[in-house]
Amino acid sequence: MIGPSNEATGSFCIHRLDELSAVRQWLHKALSAHRYGSHDTFAVRTGFEEAATNAIAHGNQGDPAKAATIDLTVDEAKVEITIQDEGPGFDYSHVEDPTARKNLLKDGGRGVMLIRNFMDEVHFNDTGNRIRLVKYRSGVPQQVRADSAPS
C-alpha cells in the first residue's frame, strides 16, 4: 500500500521460512518503486534476511505454531523494518564475535554482525525478541536523518 506521502507500508505474519518469499517480493517491489540503488537494496535485503531468519529459526525455534510479525515501511528517505517473534528473546548485548579466531570456522553466528554492518540503525527491545532496522537512502543528508528519527 502506498500512502499519500509516497510511503509504502506492508505487514506480514510469518510462521515458516518458506513463507518469506511473499515478503521478499513486496520488499523488492517497494525498493524498486522508490528507486533505491543496488548498494542500498543489497544492504536492506541482507539485513532483512538475517533478521527474519533469526526470528523464525531461532526466536520461534522453527515452530510453525509461532508467528513472526514483520512490518515494513519504505519511503523516499529510508527503509524501516520491524520484526517481532514469539520466543523468549536473547541477550543481544553478548553476541559472540564471529570473527574471533575460535569462531571463524563455525558454521553460524554471523547474522547479528551482518545486520549491524549493513543497516544504519538496529534497535532491540529489552527482551530481545523484537528488532527494528533502519536503512537510510545513501546520500540522504544527516539533517534529514535526524528529522526522520523518532523522538
Next chain:
Amino acid sequence: MGGSYERIVVEEKGDVTVVRFRESDILDQINIQEIGEEMYSVVEAKPGIKIVVDFRGVEYLSSTALGKLITLKKKVEAANGKLRLADIKPEIMEVFRITRLDTIFDIKSNVADALERF
C-alpha cells in the same frame, strides 16, 4: 560426474571440478540446505578433489549459505582436496570481508584465474 543436480551445475574442466549455482539468490533456507547437500555429494564422490565454486550470477548470499561453504571447505580439506571460490560480486565480497571469511577461503576474481596453477 555430470550436471544432473537440481540446485547446482557441475562441470569438469580438466582435473578441476567447477560448481555453479542455478539460482541468483542463495537466501531461501530450504534451497540452501539442498545446495549444501548437493555440493557435499560432489566432494564426497571424489577424494582429493580440486573444486572451484563459481559465484557468477549470484546476487545475494545469506549467513546460512556461508555456513554451508565453511562445511564444504572442511569436507574438501579432510579428503585432501582443494577449494577455491571465484567471481564473487563486490557486495558479496564485502560480506566475506566483514566476516573475515576472506582470510580462510582462497578467492579468485574469475574462474579462469581459479583454474590456473591449482
